[in-house]
Amino acid sequence: MLSPFNRTWAITRKEFWHILHDPRSLMIVFMLPVIQLIMFGYALNFEIQNVALAVINYDHSHYSTELIDHFRGSRFFSLFFPDVLPSQINQLFLERKARAVLIVPDDFGENLRQGRSVAVQLLIDSADPNAAQHIRNYVATTVQLFNLNQKGAVQLPFDVRTTIWFNPELKSAYFFVPGLLALILVMISALLTSVAIAREKESGTLEQLLVSPVRRYEIILGKVIPYIALAFLDALLILFIGVVLFHVPFRGDLLVLLFLTLLYILAALSLGIMISTIAPTQQVAMMMAQSSTLLPTLFLSGFIFPLESLPRILQYISYVVPARYYLPVVRGVMLKGNTLGDLIIPAAFLFTLTLLLLIIAFRRFKMGLG
Amino acid sequence: MQAILALMRKEFLHVARTREMLMLLLALPLIQLIVLGYAITTEVKHLKLVVLDLDNSSMSRQLVQAFQHTDRFDFKGYLSDEAAVGNYLRQWKAQVAIVIPPQFHQDVRRGKMPAIQLIVDGVDGNAAGIAQGYAAGIIQKVMGDVALDLPWVLKQKRVSQTGQVVLLDRMWYNLNLDNAFFMIPGLVVVLLTIVPMMLTAMSLVREKELGTLEQLMVTPLGKHELLLGKILPFLLLTFLEMGGILAIGQWIFHVPMHGSYTLLALFTFIYLFTTLGLGMFISTITTTQQQAMFASWFVMVFAILMSGFFIPIENMPPVLQQLTYLNPMRYIMSATRDIFQKGSSLVYLSGDFLRLLIFGVIIFTAGIVKFHKRLD
Numbered sequence: 001m002l003s004p005f006n007r008t009w010a011i012t013r014k015e016f017w018h019i020l021h022d023p024r025s026l027m028i029v030f031m032l033p034v035i036q037l038i039m040f041g042y043a044l045n046f047e048i049q050n051v052a053l054a055v056i057n058y059d060h061s062h063y064s065t066e067l068i069d070h071f072r073g074s075r076f077f078s079l080f081f082p083d084v085l086p087s088q089i090n091q092l093f094l095e096r097k098a099r100a101v102l103i104v105p106d107d108f109g110e111n112l113r114q115g116r117s118v119a120v121q122l123l124i125d126s127a128d129p130n131a132a133q134h135i136r137n138y139v140a141t142t143v144q145l146f147n148l149n150q151k152g153a154v155q156l157p158f159d160v161r162t163t164i165w166f167n168p169e170l171k172s173a174y175f176f177v178p179g180l181l182a183l184i185l186v187m188i189s190a191l192l193t194s195v196a197i198a199r200e201k202e203s204g205t206l207e208q209l210l211v212s213p214v215r216r217y218e219i220i221l222g223k224v225i226p227y228i229a230l231a232f233l234d235a236l237l238i239l240f241i242g243v244v245l246f247h248v249p250f251r252g253d254l255l256v257l258l259f260l261t262l263l264y265i266l267a268a269l270s271l272g273i274m275i276s277t278i279a280p281t282q283q284v285a286m287m288m289a290q291s292s293t294l295l296p297t298l299f300l301s302g303f304i305f306p307l308e309s310l311p312r313i314l315q316y317i318s319y320v321v322p323a324r325y326y327l328p329v330v331r332g333v334m335l336k337g338n339t340l341g342d343l344i345i346p347a348a349f350l351f352t353l354t355l356l357l358l359i360i361a362f363r364r365f366k367m368g369l370g
Numbered sequence: 371m372q373a374i375l376a377l378m379r380k381e382f383l384h385v386a387r388t389r390e391m392l393m394l395l396l397a398l399p400l401i402q403l404i405v406l407g408y409a410i411t412t413e414v415k416h417l418k419l420v421v422l423d424l425d426n427s428s429m430s431r432q433l434v435q436a437f438q439h440t441d442r443f444d445f446k447g448y449l450s451d452e453a454a455v456g457n458y459l460r461q462w463k464a465q466v467a468i469v470i471p472p473q474f475h476q477d478v479r480r481g482k483m484p485a486i487q488l489i490v491d492g493v494d495g496n497a498a499g500i501a502q503g504y505a506a507g508i509i510q511k512v513m514g515d516v517a518l519d520l521p522w523v524l525k526q527k528r529v530s531q532t533g534q535v536v537l538l539d540r541m542w543y544n545l546n547l548d549n550a551f552f553m554i555p556g557l558v559v560v561l562l563t564i565v566p567m568m569l570t571a572m573s574l575v576r577e578k579e580l581g582t583l584e585q586l587m588v589t590p591l592g593k594h595e596l597l598l599g600k601i602l603p604f605l606l607l608t609f610l611e612m613g614g615i616l617a618i619g620q621w622i623f624h625v626p627m628h629g630s631y632t633l634l635a636l637f638t639f640i641y642l643f644t645t646l647g648l649g650m651f652i653s654t655i656t657t658t659q660q661q662a663m664f665a666s667w668f669v670m671v672f673a674i675l676m677s678g679f680f681i682p683i684e685n686m687p688p689v690l691q692q693l694t695y696l697n698p699m700r701y702i703m704s705a706t707r708d709i710f711q712k713g714s715s716l717v718y719l720s721g722d723f724l725r726l727l728i729f730g731v732i733i734f735t736a737g738i739v740k741f742h743k744r745l746d
Contacts, residue, residue, distance in 0.1 A: 022658065024657070025660055028664040028668070032664065036671055039690070040675060042686070043676070043686050043687075048682065048684070050684050067535065093712065094712055094714055094718045096704070112535070117534040117535070118535060120536075120537060120538070121540070122539040123539075126541035126545070126547055127552060128682065129544050129547035129548060129549050129552055130549070131682060132541060132544070139537060140537055147535055157517045158516075159483050159484070159486070160488055160506065161485045161486070162502055164489075164490050164498060165459055165489060165490070166459075166492050167493050167495060167498070168492060169492075170492050170496075171495060175496075195660050283569075283576065287568075290568075290667070291399075294671075295402055306417075308415065308416035308418070328462050331493055332460075336493070338461070
């Protein structure tokens, strides 16, 4: 009689062979994260630049020239001067030539010379509301600057000095590369394991496994172990690229990060296992894994948008998204130099979540086949 | 024709028999839509704020109070020393800290211009930039209020009597800057890509994996009929799905439709050639459903990222911007959003339409040719 260890190991070996015999999948598992990391790392940038600002200037004084020069100085805008009638402004938006239109009236310089206030109009294409808000704020600041320069500085009662910690240059890559680690790991782990058991079900080999002396938990364990190894290798690869290519600082302890990464991988794998015990076919398993990882990790974990800004209900839902706990870990260790003591709460949550998912998976596995 | 119908029936039966599948196909995208429709907001709110007030005067409290009366900041309390400030920021308990120096109010009255320290956690560069802007705005307002009480500031104000430039801004298309109006048409496109592409690829590969493709090939079905019978159900499903998404967009999120539904359907139809073609193509270069899933996942992430769905294309480095022209999703994304929000007619969208048509023809033909070669 074989020991439980031996039986588990046999399943693990079988699964390993299955992976190794499929070099295409293996290549995808390692190439995909690298390509995605590089693309995302460079593309994810919320700093708005080159906003096409159409300027329609009816004034011919040096005042308006000065105002426009204030807009020229920044990377935020790229100015152009279309020759259009006021009734044709809508076309600039429809043809996507302009994101905003600034209209300077013909009495602009005259009014300012006489010490009177004067209005300039700003029309913003708010189809993208976020960009629209940024444009409005930026133009308002620029106009304020122009006003200040006009009348000479008024002395302020006090001053503000801003210090930015951990990422003084506000580099997007520092924020997104650790985030991508979380996204890629959960997708690889959950997707791979979710189809691993569903595949046996679909091809009818699960029954064969079940009538063998192998216990159920041994099947699950044996199936999971190879993917822990794969995902862990992926994690190392991503970390390496992040530090070497994107120069993301690493201020904390590598061992702490690797330990908690392992915990995160286990959580993601448990999610995959749980899905595969529910799903009858690979297609269903994949759909479920895909929809429970990709978009929730992108939007309900703090990957892009801060959790605090979400509506209350979604904040509650986010408690079951594993990346929610892993993101402070990976960002904290890399950027803030967090220690294990700092991260004990997310670690505990991650552990509980893994346990919960595994319990559900084992129960389903027993019921579904009993 | 009858053969196609028979195959379609088989495909439908397959989908309908696995109840989970049908539920997933229809329900999952809709659930995602509802959740994400609420979630995707680029507004930054409830930033955690702590204060180290070394002055503790009515003036410093006035400053802190200004931060308590807004939902942009959540005031988490006063700290006792600098070390605590460091700990709060390091342990994610605060994102913004304000340090008010000792003798702040005396220095202000004497015109010595003391400096308040604003410390921002820069890990999330975007939120940090916004937080800085919010804080500066609030502090500036307090400055104005404080200045009114100071005799030496009043004198200066009377001297500077030049005209001011006032900015009148007007939002076009989305007056209240509602994010759902922007994101839901985008989500429509994302779901229209995921569902047909992944399902076509996996359904074709499944026959290969289970060895039933050979069985289908020895039936009297022609190759075209085989393909059509496989694809048509997903085409129908996609349109069904789209109806559901549009209904939810209107009923729950009140997304206005300023353009024509016919035009939207036309664009969707043209775009389906691309997604179905990609699905076919993926099915020919993969041998297992797992591979097909990974390949479509890769295409999808690339397509979503480079489409302007949530990262404006203008923000990307020039090389990546050039790359987005090769992404069919870029065109359907901008066209769908323009149809919804601006009510653009085909005249303004002809560029997008033409490119989508070209991509559709090329990708669909490539998919069919590759698929046929595989069968021979």
